[in-house]
Amino acid sequence: MAVSKTHSANRIPTIYQCDSKGRENHTVVADLDGTLLIDRNSFPYFALIAFDVGGILRLLFLLLAAPLAGFLYRFVSESAGIRVLIFATFAGVKVSAIKSAASAVLPKHYSEDLHPETWRVFSSCSRKCVLTANPRIMVEPFLKNYLGVDVVLGTEISSYKGFATGFVAGSEVLVGKNKAVALRKAFGNETTPDIGIGDRKTDFPFMRLCKERYIVPSRPRVQPVRPETLPKPVIFHDGRLVQKPTPLITLLIILWFPIGILLSILRVFLCSISPISLCIYVLRTLGGQLTIKGTPPPPTTDGGRGIVLVCSHRTVIDAVYVSVCLRRMTSTVSYSVPRFSEFISPIRTCRLTRDRTKDAKLIKEILDEGRDLVICPEGTTCREPYxxxxSPLFAELTDQIVPVGIITKVTMFYGTTARGYKWLDPFFFFMNPMPAYEVTFLNKLQLEETCSAGKSNYEVANNVQEIIAKSVNYKCTRLTRRDKYRALAGTDGLVGQKPTHKVTSS
Known part of the structure; x- marks a missing residue:
């Protein structure tokens, strides 16, 4: 294994020359931006935090501060540029809100930007350390929970009575010689890391403390590591922004935001007052896309019992879209839909209580009245293809079951949240320029596939899950609503519950 004896950029071997075999007992130390991550610019991750903790005005403030940060970064010092971004993003924000956003929002975007060659070497070592100029509070949840990093050394932010001041705690931003000092303090004088990986001259001081040194050359066309191949794929994530907000995308979001609000209100209002059979034309006229696959089940005959349409759960308006595809009224049941969402819904929404006996009675009454019922047995939405x-409750109450696969496509805003205001979910979904739904009606279950043929309710529910997963090319999991809310909000997913658990990775 090559050991570099010089520190000039053109003499240090590149990461492509590093052998990752036989590293099981080695310690690796790597920079973050431009090294472990492909992107050398940390602005998008500050922007994600800014929008999550402060909305569109905080995002605007950060964007206006970005030119100054860029000028200082390039012509004065890396430290000065980072200080501007930290102040614009964090000043006056609750530290708990920053931690929550870092745990729930950033991992998804970080996981999509991992450098394949750095990760090849980094993941082969048993002990891992990351040094970064970014605030530790931002990067630590992803690095420790998803990549198994042992030590995270980053810039510390100052706070007062639980609120971030926007300034750096301690002496300096962790750049240049400060990285070397922090590394020596963390490892002591007796321990020498085996591998040091960086991407710029300011990384050389900490790289000199390592036995082997490798540089990551800037190659913008590098394809990132596929997120699903990571030790822990990011299944649950929060935040409203779909894309990683580069400065240009951030500008487009800010310019579109007022237009999107007006368009969203118009879409929601017209769909609320229009006959359900006409909603499909309203949506398409206003830019919405709706693709219907398969054959929708016919209406229930007079005096007959209603059918259950079992759907994958993508947004709060899944049942509305299914009704639009059927061009007839249906009912739906939900546990945590806000009152306002019930009020604007064009179909009837019934509240579940999480009391199995009461909920079973409610569903049975709906079906006995001859009303078709749209149900999402996952109990909560999932943005990723999982x-x-x-829940097997639906399987106990009927043998008239139609699986329905649902896929949504958005380009700007997510229409779901675990930590924000849920009554805004339909509005954020319709704020997208061209929100898209794809609804696939599958064959109704045969009698021998139901509980009427002696199968258990769990067998039926698992079978329906597998049928839907195959139709939309998703993966089945055993994760639940509780797992999601513990990962994102520190609760068990109960309405009105305050965080009682430490936020964990999915």
Whole structure:
């Protein structure tokens, strides 16, 4: 294994020359931006935090501060540029809100930007350390929970009575010689890391403390590591922004935001007052996309019992879209839909209580009245291509079951949240320029596939989950609503519950 004896950029071997075999007992130390991550610019991650903790005005403030940060970064010092970004993002924000956003929002975007060659070497070592100029509070949840990093050394932010001041705690931003000092303090004088990886001259001081040194050359066309191949894929994540907000995308978001609000209100209002059979034309006229696959089940005959349409759960308006595709009224049941969402819904929404006996009675009454019922047995939404465990309650109450696969596509805003205001979910979804739904009606279950043929309710529910997963190319999991809310909000997913658990990775 090559050991560099010089520190000039053109003499240090590149990461492509590093052998990752036989590293099981080695310690690796790496920079973050431009090294472990492909992107050398940390602005998008500050922007994600800014929008999550302060909305569009905080995002605007950060964007206006970005030119100054860029000028200072390039012509004065890396430290000065980082200080501007920290102040614009964090000043006056609750430290708890920053921690929550870092745990729930950033991992998804970080996981999509991992450098494949750095990760090849980094993941082969047993002990891992990351040095970064970014605030430790931002990067630590992802690095420790998803990549298994042992030590995270980053810039510390100052706070007063639980609120960030926007200034750096201690002496300096962790750049240049400060990285070397922090590394020596963390490892002591007796321990020498085996591998040091950086991407710029300011990384050389800490790299000199390592036995081997490798540089990551800037190659913008490098394809990132596929997120699903990571030790812990990011299944649950929060935040409203879909894309990583580069300065240009951030500008487009800010310019679109007032237009999106007006368009969203118009879409919601017209769909609320229009006959359900006409909603499909309203949506398409206003830019919405709706693709219907398969054959929708016919209406229930007079005096007959209603059918259950079992759907994958993507947004709060899944049942509305299914009704639009059927061009007839249906009912739906939900546990945590806000009152305002019930009020604007064009279909009837019934509240579940999480009391199994009461909920079973409610569903049975709906079906006995001859009304078709749209139900999402996952109990909560999932943005990624995974299906959560299906509650088997529906399987006990009917043998008239139609699986329905649902896929949503958005380009700007997510229409779901675990930590924000849920009554805004439909509005954020319709703020997208062209929100898209794809609804696939699958074959109704045969009698021998239901509980009427002696199968258990769990067998039926698992079978329906697998049928839907195959139709939309998703993966089945055994994760539940509780797992999601513990990962993102520190609760068990109960309405009105305050955080009682430490936020954990999915």
């Amino acid at each position: 299906l959560l465990r299906f």
